[in-house]
Amino acid sequence: xxxxxxxxxxxxxxxxxxxxxxxxxxxxxxxxxxxxxxxxxxxxxxxxxxxxxxxxxxxxxxxxxxxxxxxxxxxxxxxxxxxxxxxxxxxxxxxxxxxxxxxxxxxxxxxxxxxxxxxxxxxxxxxxxxxxxxxxxxxxxxxxxxxxxxxxxxxxxxxxxxxxxxxxxxxxxxxxxx
Numbered sequence: 001x002x003x004x005x006x007x008x009x010x011x012x013x014x015x016x017x018x019x020x021x022x023x024x025x026x027x028x029x030x031x032x033x034x035x036x037x038x039x040x041x042x043x044x045x046x047x048x049x050x051x052x053x054x055x056x057x058x059x060x061x062x063x064x065x066x067x068x069x070x071x072x073x074x075x076x077x078x079x080x081x082x083x084x085x086x087x088x089x090x091x092x093x094x095x096x097x098x099x100x101x102x103x104x105x106x107x108x109x110x111x112x113x114x115x116x117x118x119x120x121x122x123x124x125x126x127x128x129x130x131x132x133x134x135x136x137x138x139x140x141x142x143x144x145x146x147x148x149x150x151x152x153x154x155x156x157x158x159x160x161x162x163x164x165x166x167x168x169x170x171x172x173x174x175x176x177x178x
Contacts, residue, residue, distance in 0.1 A: 018111035021104070022053055022061055027084065027092050028099040030071060034083040037062060047101040048108055 025044050029035060035043070037058055045052035062082060065071045070088040073080045084092075091097070098104055117123065 018107060021108055021111070022057065023065065024097050024107075025101075025104055026061070026065065026082075027070065027088055027097055028101065028104060030082055030084040030088065031092055031099045034074075034081050036076075036079045036081050040082070048105055051108065 022044075025047075026040060029040055029043055037055065040062075041052055041055070041058055062071065062073075065088075066073060066082075068087075069085055070091055071082050072085050073082050075081070092099065
């Protein structure tokens with residue numbers, strides 16, 4: 001019996017957003033303005049066009065960052081407003097965290113491309129050149145982002161296989177774009 005050479009990728013290997021990105025994004029956004037949690041989530045979604053961290057992810061991280069003295073909070077009416085501390089500013093400097101959302105988005109897209117290339121068994125450069133460099137040309141950009149997010153949330157193999165099939169067909173169509 002002949003073995004398939006295709007690498008089997010487990011869902012846990014898929015990282016739509018690279019580990020640690022939320023913390024970086026929070027530090028970057030708070031370096032410009034003091035913000036409440038809801039506004040942080042909204043600004044991340046606005047800047048990335050597809051990623052909106054859940055409150056179940058954001059608020060525990062904000063608490064940890066407060067415990068680590070990277071951020072502080074103040075109460076404004078019924079809202080907690082988060083602000084950067086001196087230690088948070090120093091962390092941005094020491095870890096060379098960009099405060100430019102466009103640069104942070106490049107990091108996010110790089111992680112996305114790596115995960116998709118593993119899953120689709122397609123060369124990373126092809127994905128980058130054909131999919132993400134042409135994404136502005138295609139009319140189904142929001143649908144593509146929904147599919148990618150759906151993939152990250154998929155729980156059963158049939159659902160993942162169905163999404164992978166759609167993504168492979170999309171890449172094939174994009175490879176025909178000149």
